[in-house]
Amino acid sequence: MCADTTTQTPDYKSTLNLPKTDFPMRAGLPKREPEWLERWERIGVYDRLREKQNRTPFTLHDGPPYANGHLHIGHALNKTIKDMIVRSHQMMGFDARYVPGWDCHGLPIEWKIEEQYRAKGKDKDEVPINDFRAECRKFAEGWVEIQREEFKRLGITGNWADPYLTMDFHAEAVIAAEFQKFLMNGTLYQGSKPVMWSPVEQTALAEAEVEYHDKESFTIWVKFAVSEAAAADLNGAYVVIWTTTPWTIPSNKGVVYGQDYDYGLYEITGTPDESWANVGDRFILADKRAGDVMSRARLEDGMWKRVRDVSSDELADLSLMHPLAGVEGGNGEWDQPRDFRAAPFVTDEDGTGFVHCAPSHGMDEFELYRDAGMLAEVITYNVDPDGRFRADLPLFGGKAILKPNGKEGDANKAVIDKLVEVGGLLARGKIKHSYPHSWRSKAPVIYRNTPQWFAAIDKTVGDGLDTYGTTIRERALNSIDQLVKWTPKTGRNRLYSMIEARPDWVLSRQRAWGVPLTCFVKKGAMPTDPDYLLRDGAVNARITDAFEIEGADAWYAEGAKERFIGNAADPEAYEQVFDVLDVWFDSGSTHSFVLRDRADGTADGIADVYMEGTDQHRGWFHSSMLQACGTLGRAPYRNVVTHGFTLDEKGAKMSKSLGNTIVPDTVVKQYGADILRLWVAQTDYTSDQRIGPEILKGVADSYRRLRNTMRFMLGSLNDFSDSDRMDPAEMPELERWVLHRVAELDEVVRKGYGAFDFQGVFQAVFTFATVDLSAFYFDIRKDALYCDGDTERRRAARTVLDILFHRLTTWLAPILVFTMEEVWLERFPGDDSSVHLTDMPETPAEWRNAALAAKWSEIRKVRRVVTAALEVQRTDKVIGASLEAAPVVHVREADVLAVLKSVPFDDICITSAITTTSDPSPAEAFRLPEIDGVGVVFEKAEGEKCQRCWKILPDVGRHDHTGVCDRCDAALN
Known part of the structure; x- marks a missing residue:
């Protein structure tokens, strides 16, 4: 048998610069996200961010959720928006602080303990009040721990080690002190008038505690x-x-x-x-x-x-x-x-x-x-x-x-x-009509005349803080228009109309679990008598000092009246008030013990942002405004951001009985928290949003497309180093066009994050990543990245990919907190490494080039006609790939033709050759109706197929290396 002497074409695959990365296409988020959470806690990301010097403070004050149940989808939406606000501002150069908090007092918790008592045959009234309060406190503590872990699982950053609780002793002391300001400034009074009353819960209710249902x-x-x-x-x-x-x-x-x-x-x-x-x-x-x-x-x-x-x-x-x-x-x-x-x-x-x-x-x-x-x-x-x-x-x-x-x-x-x-x-x-119900017990309420304690909102506040008005109502209305920015703007009208028309604030509740109204009334006196209330600074101080050490339970201890009144008056001449404060007063006071008193608060006690659902115009936004106007003389916030309600896919309200609820924990276990976060970013949260299985599938698809973009960059930057970097001024036009787009987008991203427009930010970045990059720039430059040797074109492309990497990871990190960390660590591993310790890079103004952008807009228009023409040939199976083509492009406009001749248009269209001509388009030329003056005639490429880059060129086979073109021969040499 004779030996085979046939010449074999070498396998050039190993000579290509193919992407190399371990970054998987399958994210495995449900399994891997907890690992990143543990890592962030281990390396102390939040605390390390606080150590950054010379940064302007930015504080989002957390509206406290209620500590009495697992998170629902509204919680997930709310906390994720807050997290995006905090993270984006941190990465834009602020010292963005976030102290999570919980609302711990009030009827829902008290109601749960009473239910437990009834189940055991116990009578609440026979239990010492401080024993009962201790059980309420323990119940709230348990749910705080559960909710804390559920929030952290969503990737929410913040000072989780030291949150604020309205039942902390210092908080109770401050709430009492804030109440005492109303006592001392003359706005507190006792009156008898009809209030919304829950016969089931046996307490007065505020408007914010009422919801309307058909009855x-x-x-x-x-x-x-x-x-x-x-x-x-x-x-x-x-x-x-x-x-x-x-x-x-x-x-x-x-x-x-x-x-x-x-x-x-x-x-x-x-x-x-x-x-x-x-x-x-x-x-x-x-x-x-x-x-x-x-x-x-x-x-x-x-x-x-x-x-x-x-x-x-x-x-x-x-x-x-x-x-x-x-x-x-x-x-x-x-x-x-x-x-x-x-x-x-x-x-x-x-x-x-x-x-x-x-x-x-x-x-x-x-x-x-x-x-x-x-x-x-x-x-x-x-x-x-x-x-x-x-x-x-x-x-x-x-x-x-x-x-x-x-x-x-x-x-x-x-x-x-x-x-x-x-x-x-x-x-x-x-x-059948719309009727008020308690949002806790879901039972109807009635109007009932009872003696209650009120804050007078139209009485002159005797505190001298009159810049924005002399009454609580005046201060609130002026604050709304002069001090606060509203997102969306309709929030202004909603709160303004409510405060404009509201009656005096009912502060008292006839319950046990809360901060008591720390005041004393004179026996036998009428509420209208000047000396009806004991107003004494020393008495107030004794109360708040005791609360700091013992909590509000001190009010209920034996001998409390004598202890607190002391020698300021005859204790026997006064009665102690045992009503508790409306929990909206508790949460409305949080600015004082969180923003004012904490080291991570604010210098002026004012928050940069309050962000909650639209129902809080009659809730937390409202009570915080009234409370602060009574004690600070102005609003406690500079921005109010409002989100809508979450509905199912058909736009119906979620209900357990309908079986259409979406539980955050279920989504996280199936898809991962980043998919839930991406859903938030893709929605217009200022209106009601929809969520369901089909919507989440669409979100997951968007995520996969983004992940593919990041994977391509990682693979192409595998061995990139500073020595590979190229000066943007020396780059080809295509790279300089990408940098122009980066500069444009940097402005969009920063303005969007600054305006809390996450949908706008994500849409802009996603479109850029999938359309400008994956479908255009990456598609064109794959050839140079894979097949070029150490050319300026390849170095320029990789320099741009490095620039894109740092922008995309930091632009998207506030949204996809886990995925961008994974992307970052794939390239920059290390115990102290984290994308969340990084700021968005500043983008040079000189990258902007409007003339170049206009030129490339024309190029892309003509390219669309070419690629559409080639797609017809591919569909008809005339060709298998665009590199088999060498089309003739007829261009009517001379200036457009000149633009095409100034660039390597064959590379841009991913063809082996291309001819541009001013000759009139023949009748058989392919055209797109929306792009006038361009016609494409299909021609097959002439020559042999390069066995390395797959272009079909006349010079293939004429070089030192078998079966390659001139460019590949040079790369191999």
């Missing part, structure tokens, strides 16, 4: 008989009122009408078989409402007639009797005539044109009679804290408005039945 309510049309009237035909007639709260009828003290509405006297001329109206009955009604009222009473047309007008003067002369006047067993409770007058809040858009007044259960009525100086005559105390009528109320004593479980009690039915019995009802029905 089916009884609705009744009630007859108040006219007992005295100047006109004979009005005597014995009825004024009819309409209400959705029948239980308030026993507390009725009057009826009001509208001064400017048209009223008439209506007579019944016929009735159906079943009716509470009788032939001859006369009713006074607003003309606009008469037809509706008659139909509700099942009186058809022809069964009633309008007799005449009833003027405002006639109405003013009427006297009415309560429908239960003279009722058997009433003990005279309702026998006195009812007040009857005009009122501005009456409407003729619904009801009857008359409104029944129970001033103990409605603010409009309360204010009407307060302004008339008649409160003492009309206020009742018929409803006890548990929502039951007082035991000695005739006919209805002990009846419940609501059951302990929040369901309908027996009070409404008892009142309706009695009205039917005495002939006081004209009609009844049910209505």
